[in-house]
Amino acid sequence: MTEAGIPVEELQRRERAELSITPGTNKDEALRFLAANRDSAFRPREVAAETDVPANSVGKVLERLESDGLVTNIGEHYSVDRQRTDELTTVFEDLRNLDRVHEAVESPAPSADTEQIATDEAVDELVEQVAEETE
Numbered sequence: 001m002t003e004a005g006i007p008v009e010e011l012q013r014r015e016r017a018e019l020s021i022t023p024g025t026n027k028d029e030a031l032r033f034l035a036a037n038r039d040s041a042f043r044p045r046e047v048a049a050e051t052d053v054p055a056n057s058v059g060k061v062l063e064r065l066e067s068d069g070l071v072t073n074i075g076e077h078y079s080v081d082r083q084r085t086d087e088l089t090t091v092f093e094d095l096r097n098l099d100r101v102h103e104a105v106e107s108p109a110p111s112a113d114t115e116q117i118a119t120d121e122a123v124d125e126l127v128e129q130v131a132e133e134t135e
Helices: 008-017 026-036 044-050 055-067 082-106 120-134
Strands: 071-074 077-080
Touching: 026 044, 026 055, 026 077, 044 055, 055 071, 055 077, 077 082
Parallel strands: none
Antiparallel strands: 071 077
8 A cells, every 4th residue: 555645735835934034134135126026137236225135245145045046146146036936926925924913913902092982081970870860
């Protein structure tokens, strides 16, 4: 009897999980920029100029992205690896959803004052009225 294979979806999920992209990092910033401009290739200084990645770090960041197989290097220019564009789109969508969850968790809950229908004084007044009418 043969063992059942691993479902394709599980393999794809595992592969996506191997991408170590932490939101808000230089690596994330550079990759998002390149993915958003997937029809073009950029020099490191151009990536630095268009993102918040410091000019003195951008070269190392792009090299790491290249070694991760996420971007390609053609001469002095870097671009997103077109074969992984769909995968990156899924990863970025997952990160956007994660960002939304974090924002929802971090945003303060509405205070009792903002959802209060009547002021305390109005409630007290109404209670007094009802008490007088029932006497």
